[in-house]
Amino acid sequence: MAQRGSYAKGVAKRTEILDTALDVVARNGFRGTSVKELADSVGLSQAGLLHYFDSKDELFTAILRRRDEVDLALADPQADIVEQLITVIRHNADVPGLVQLFASMSTAATSDPSHAAHAYFVERYASLRTQAADAITIRQRRGEVPAGVDPTRLATVLLAVSDGMQIQWMLDPATDMAEHVELVWRLALAAVATPA
């Protein structure tokens, strides 16, 4: 078996912890959730849980990374990255706690380069922005997106609406986040003049 040795065991356990944490946070939310709360739900003591992660922030950053992995696995690999993004946003309405976690961590980490999650967000936005810009460029060549639109800017804007809609959705869960992201996307596809 490939999972032999203490290293693999540690990794497997870590993943198991993260998947449980993902469920717990998704439901119970993230109200400055303490390490102990999470420890209880995964059946470990606080110290036991922190054995796997260097700090609280590292733990929650790992949760965010794991969530991206899970989301990616669920997405249709055939689909345009923009379509995938919209699908993920649509799913977000089912996991309020994760939306809360993402929003909280992003505000805390983006403005503080020394925050444990800073690198995660840098990588995430760079990666998504590039992927989306590439997809937009392809559509542009097909004439589906006006030539005057800068792909990177449009990509940036699509990510921004996604993030911003989370705030308004938390305020009123009846709000349809995905629909609003789609509106921007359709406006771009429908634009005929050539905004910079």
Added chain:
Amino acid sequence: MAQRGSYAKGVAKRTEILDTALDVVARNGFRGTSVKELADSVGLSQAGLLHYFDSKDELFTAILRRRDEVDLALADPQADIVEQLITVIRHNADVPGLVQLFASMSTAATSDPSHAAHAYFVERYASLRTQAADAITIRQRRGEVPAGVDPTRLATVLLAVSDGMQIQWMLDPATDMAEHVELVWRLALAAVATPA
């Protein structure tokens, strides 16, 4: 003098405190700033400062409200609300700490109805959304915005981009927030088909 009596004095002092706090937060940022830090900068003890506000969260909510007042006073009353919004976003690049404060408070307060700032955000989004939707409706009648676009949805989306761009700007201050909000606005003005 109109400012006589303990009530008026209290109000004046409160405003004075808030204006100082606004400066301090704008520069120093909001890294979970403690009440004591703010108290020091306004020349009061921690308890002295809390004499004017019921709690820490009430204090920071008051700072946000005061900031909106100041921003509103600076805006051109002749301008379209959407243009005003873009102007405010442009100014935001000069007050990083306030962007941080707004982002932090919005994530904390929107998801928690019992948070001291919850009502503030409810009112703020409702008000801005309505005003923007009205302005969009007017443009629609003039034929500047496609008839098929729902004014409230477009308004919602413009607010979302504004919020979302703050995250990406905190990550990279070279990002031009206003320019990206304008992109969405121009896409809407340039759209020719009729997205819902």
Added chain:
DNA sequence: GTCTATAATTTGATAGAC
């Protein structure tokens, strides 16, 4: 109105036994 002093917790992190 403002201060000093302190209560009241909470909670992240670590040391060390098993």
Added chain:
DNA sequence: GTCTATCAAATTATAGAC
């Protein structure tokens, strides 16, 4: 690897003097 126990702070909020 996991736990118990404890440390070490950091703050908010309040009581009560002046």
